Amino acid sequence: MIARSSMSAALVFALFSVILIAATVFYLFFYRTWRRERELKAPFPESWRHYLDSHVQLYGRLPMPLKQALEQRVQLFLSEKEYYGCDGFEVDDRVKVTIAGHACLLILARPYSDFDEVSSILVYPDAYHVRDVESDGMVVSESHQIRAGEASSRGQVVLAWKECEEAARNPHSTHNVMLHEFAHQLDYLDGMADGAPPLSEEQARHWKLSMTEAYEDLRHSLHHHQKPWLDPYGATEPAEFFAVLTEAFFQQPDHLKRTQPEVYKALRGYYRLDPSDYRQTT
Numbered sequence: 001m002i003a004r005s006s007m008s009a010a011l012v013f014a015l016f017s018v019i020l021i022a023a024t025v026f027y028l029f030f031y032r033t034w035r036r037e038r039e040l041k042a043p044f045p046e047s048w049r050h051y052l053d054s055h056v057q058l059y060g061r062l063p064m065p066l067k068q069a070l071e072q073r074v075q076l077f078l079s080e081k082e083y084y085g086c087d088g089f090e091v092d093d094r095v096k097v098t099i100a101g102h103a104c105l106l107i108l109a110r111p112y113s114d115f116d117e118v119s120s121i122l123v124y125p126d127a128y129h130v131r132d133v134e135s136d137g138m139v140v141s142e143s144h145q146i147r148a149g150e151a152s153s154r155g156q157v158v159l160a161w162k163e164c165e166e167a168a169r170n171p172h173s174t175h176n177v178m179l180h181e182f183a184h185q186l187d188y189l190d191g192m193a194d195g196a197p198p199l200s201e202e203q204a205r206h207w208k209l210s211m212t213e214a215y216e217d218l219r220h221s222l223h224h225h226q227k228p229w230l231d232p233y234g235a236t237e238p239a240e241f242f243a244v245l246t247e248a249f250f251q252q253p254d255h256l257k258r259t260q261p262e263v264y265k266a267l268r269g270y271y272r273l274d275p276s277d278y279r280q281t282t
């Protein structure tokens with residue numbers, strides 16, 4: 001009698017263990033794919049398409065397969081990332097789609113999983129103040145900065161909506177805070193904010209040569225008080241150089257291609273697309 005009950009207890013335990021292992025394997029390896037496939041079965045809302053059309057200028061010039069690819073990435077982005085309005089700002093669908101649309105341009109031809117680590121987007125109505133306090137044990141120094149956006153390696157992106165709107169209205173300006181901050185997120189993927197996202201060995205070799213030369217050129221021209229075409233902020237460090245170049249790659253591809261063909265080639269290889277193919281035709 002005792003032997004039979006302990007046997008059935010062992011059987012229940014074994015069965016429970018198998019179910020637990022199967023559930024863990026499903027969650028770790030298949031759940032995300034399953035959830036994304038399910039999400040993409042829902043139709044893309046017409047109002048979101050309207051916001052992409054009016055607020056993400058490149059969307060309207062893309063060929064149909066890439067338009068659909070952008071919509072799918074936006075759909076996943078909106079279902080997975082948390083948006084938070086700061087200082088009383090109300091985050092509506094227009095705000096969400098505009099930010100997601102620009103962010104997903106960066107991974108339009110790349111795996112969506114490049115943004116797996118991005119968890120939240122904080123949106124301020126306008127440029128916001130940041131107070132930094134530093135101490136070396138003897139002296140405490142305090143500084144105030146006004147920022148249009150920032151990205152953290154912990155998966156958070158902060159944006160000022162007024163700057164985003166301005167960027168959406170001026171698709172050929174060298175500034176686009178959304179492209180800039182999400183480029184930093186790609187840079188973080190290999191654990192270092194060093195201006196080089198994860199690359200193949202061959203890409204990395206070409207990247208290092210072309211980017212180092214271009215970075216030094218920008219610093220050199222600033223040092224000699226020449227006004228560069230590229231945002232001078234790119235000269236502060238390689239991570240900013242990559243973010244600034246990403247803005248130029250999507251916003252002014254023809255100019256970048258003409259003036260810095262090797263840099264353009266490196267970016268085209270990484271982003272796996274050529275924005276100069278999608279020129280304004282009207």
Ligand SMILES: [Zn+2]
Pocket residue numbers: 180184239240243
């Ligand atoms: Zn930056």
